[in-house]
Amino acid sequence: MLQKSFTTFYLVFYNVMMTAGWSSMGLLWIQHYKNTGNFFGVYDKLHMWLKVVQSMAILEVLHCATGLVRSSVWLTAAQVYSRIFLVWGIIVSVSEPIVQHGTGFALLLMAWVITEVLRYSFYWLTILDMLPYLIKWCRYTFFIPLYPIGVFGELFTIYAALPYLKASRLYSVELPNAANISFSFYVYAIVTMVLYIPVFPMLYCHMLRQRKKILGNKTTKSN
């Protein structure tokens, strides 16, 4: 029983911290807008938060792998990986205004902040059995517009970074070399963009099915 209360405490703590982390980024953004009147250009203010908080999500893969959380390791790993690739591989790596202060970044940040605040709140409230129906409804409804908006922002950001990846040969290895290997991060980024075409519909449909299952035919509010 002690172990159960410890794991419960840990998961509540983790999800509360993540809720706080993403909320902080939301608040910083609102503050930035109030101070400058500018919707864009907030990256400089919150980049440390973004790096730390998004990287912490790697723990979620471990949660699944250890059975602490009942979810697919592969699904979680794919989701977290795509975020890490975007944050570290593209946004942090390409210090260009069009990438860090561009429309794409603003769109993806908005989608991520709202979705993650809802998602992590959903988790800790569920664990404590204090989940208001409103939060459950929001978590399984907001994604309908937010997911496509986020995907558009992500693709736009990667696309904006492409010319810089090509010119700088960032994270790439060329022939000839002693190990006879080569890797082009530029090509890798393009392949990633192409993969959105089959993967996004799959994930979106999965969420729609989940929505039907969880919100579906309920006419009464659950406590």
Add this chain to the structure above:
Amino acid sequence: MEIVVVHAASGKELARLNNLSASSTILDVKKTFHKHGKKVALHRQAFRTEPKGRTLNDNEVLKSLQLSSGSTLYFKDLGPQVGWKTVFLVEYAGPLVVYLAIYWFQPRFLYGRLHADPRFPITTIAAGCWTLHYTKRLLETLFVHRFSHATMPLSNIFKNCGYYWGFAAFIAYYVNHPLYTNPANELQMKLGFLGFMLCEVGNLSIHVALRNLRPAGSTERKIPVATWNPFTSLFNFVSCPNYTYEIGAWASFTVMTQCGAGTYSYNL
């Protein structure tokens, strides 16, 4: 006696089969069921005594399954099937064609105007090793292996070919590249080559030993033991040394060619 065929997933009754006896086998059931309804091909039929039980073998006798007249058998359609031998032949022929085509033509769409001229001898030796490996696989498919199942799901052929042909192209691209860097060390190349050859012989020895364990036309499984062939002594350490030798062969190939792509060629 009469057997009732019920769809395992839906519970719907599909057919009532007559002209069966207690000594009939599952294969007889399949042949009889084939005449009904959608005339499902024999290889697509799977029968179970429970809706979610194990699939029954063709040679199992109705009496020994405790089935009598009026008993139910649960049916599942396995979907379009393709022969194991067919899949093996196609998936192994591809790498031969792909690798040798890249080696010989050094295609423009891969290498642009660059051309390896003259080539390093090790590149030719690697092509020879590759050819040996896949020719051996094709011959084993035709003359050595005794398959447990006749067919597998059709979608497997696309997955398997994608894997084998894809990695063949990947490795061939680097080993035959005009900018390929020769391993500095001649000893390394010789050891790699020797390792590769020994592992090929080892792998073949295991395949032959396994074949000899299973009488022709049967799907018996026996525990393998080491034979007079020293290469089979690995049976004393692992159950499937054919995989050990396969890993060894490709590790040797990687060392021999000093090519990072070789680490992805464990064609299991």
